[in-house]
Amino acid sequence: MLTRQAWSPYLAGVVIGILQIPAFLLIETALGASSSYVTIGGIFVSWIDPSILKIDYVARHVAATGKNWWQVALVIGIAIGAFVSMKLSGAKRAAISPIWQRALGSASPAKRYAVAFVGGFVLLLGARIADGCTSGHGLSGMAQLAVGSTVAVAAMFAGGIAIAMLLLRRI
Amino acid sequence: MSVILAIIVGIAMGVVFGFALEKSRVFEPGIIVGQMQLRNFIMLKVFLTAVATGAVVLAVLNGFGYVKLQPKAAAYAADIVGGLLLGAGISLAGACPGTTLAQIGAGYRDAFFTLVGGLFGAVAFSYVQPALAKTFLGQSGPKIIFSNMLGVPYWAGALVLAAAIVVTLIALEAWSPWRGEMGKDVDGDLPASPPPEKASMHAQPAE
Numbered sequence: 001m002l003t004r005q006a007w008s009p010y011l012a013g014v015v016i017g018i019l020q021i022p023a024f025l026l027i028e029t030a031l032g033a034s035s036s037y038v039t040i041g042g043i044f045v046s047w048i049d050p051s052i053l054k055i056d057y058v059a060r061h062v063a064a065t066g067k068n069w070w071q072v073a074l075v076i077g078i079a080i081g082a083f084v085s086m087k088l089s090g091a092k093r094a095a096i097s098p099i100w101q102r103a104l105g106s107a108s109p110a111k112r113y114a115v116a117f118v119g120g121f122v123l124l125l126g127a128r129i130a131d132g133c134t135s136g137h138g139l140s141g142m143a144q145l146a147v148g149s150t151v152a153v154a155a156m157f158a159g160g161i162a163i164a165m166l167l168l169r170r171i
Numbered sequence: 172m173s174v175i176l177a178i179i180v181g182i183a184m185g186v187v188f189g190f191a192l193e194k195s196r197v198f199e200p201g202i203i204v205g206q207m208q209l210r211n212f213i214m215l216k217v218f219l220t221a222v223a224t225g226a227v228v229l230a231v232l233n234g235f236g237y238v239k240l241q242p243k244a245a246a247y248a249a250d251i252v253g254g255l256l257l258g259a260g261i262s263l264a265g266a267c268p269g270t271t272l273a274q275i276g277a278g279y280r281d282a283f284f285t286l287v288g289g290l291f292g293a294v295a296f297s298y299v300q301p302a303l304a305k306t307f308l309g310q311s312g313p314k315i316i317f318s319n320m321l322g323v324p325y326w327a328g329a330l331v332l333a334a335a336i337v338v339t340l341i342a343l344e345a346w347s348p349w350r351g352e353m354g355k356d357v358d359g360d361l362p363a364s365p366p367p368e369k370a371s372m373h374a375q376p377a378e
């Protein structure tokens with residue numbers, strides 16, 4: 001089981017959904033990922049520009065609270081879990097997924113890295129404007145029947161489909 | 172709970188989360204971009220299953236009074252503008268904020284650029300947040316949930332949502348079985364789709 005290369009999406013989905021139990025019971029919060037970028041980004045930048053900590057939004061995210069640092073630990077754990085799973089199954093990845101050569105119409109790693117950087121920038125800018133990402137609004141917001149989160153998820157798919165259809169080539 | 176204990180819980184939960192993301196292959200750019208190009212539905216399947224499971228779990232925990240719900244405020248302008256940008260980022264990055272870390276763990280090098288771009292994006296937002304808060308994007312709204320609007324208890328609404336998702340997934344799986352969406356190297360890299368553009372032969376050597 002642990003050494004298999006792929007699980008059914010339904011098994012994996014159930015495992016992820018069950019994680020709401022410790023999130024709500026132990027941390028009194030819902031699964032989420034994007035706030036941690038504000039915590040880590042804010043701390044890095046504060047070494048160069050300490051005044052960033054005077055922005056209330058940043059101060060709230062870097063504060064030594066269980067919720068803030070639980071989420072930073074969660075995303076670090078995601079990398080560890082994926083690494084262990086990959087090692088157990090032997091599903092080692094190339095440096096860049098082969099689909100990008102077709103999606104971008106170029107085999108240049110530099111082009112892919114530039115698109116990835118811009119993609120990451122827009123990803124987190126959008127997530128922070130919307131106050132949540134695929135986890136916070138998607139997994140947690142929709143499970144809680146939140147109206148705003150459902151609107152955010154619809155917009156997410158609309159934006160994603162538009163860019164994937166118009167800007168990227170068919171993979 | 173102390174911060175140290177919260178970090179230990181976070182790491183443990185993250186390891187399980189990352190494991191499930193890797194095993195389901197939903198962290199693969201091929202699966203995520205494939206979903207947005209509507210030719211691969213593994214992302215929707217994992218996502219909806221996790222939503223339905225979460226809804227059942229919370230229906231029980233909240234219904235019996237063990238936990239309070241934590242819905243985010245409905246700020247429609249911010250939800251729409253932010254959601255559109257977030258979606259655009261998902262397609263360009265081939266990842267979302269959580270799966271970026273799974274890609275790093277699994278060995279994708281471009282994911283480091285997504286991560287750094289994401290940190291820059293979060294910092295850029297942080298700098299403009301005080302100004303943005305005074306615009307239409309800073310308007311917060313009520314923390315409304317659908318079941319309250321309909322006048323039914325949350326647990327009932329959550330169970331109805333879960334049931335509706337199960338029906339949807341059964342139909343989706345019958346229409347497009349998941350094994351056929353994985354690809355030879357379990358990365359969602361599938362043979363050319365029905366509207367055949369140029370030959371999809373690519374020779375990316377696995378290191």
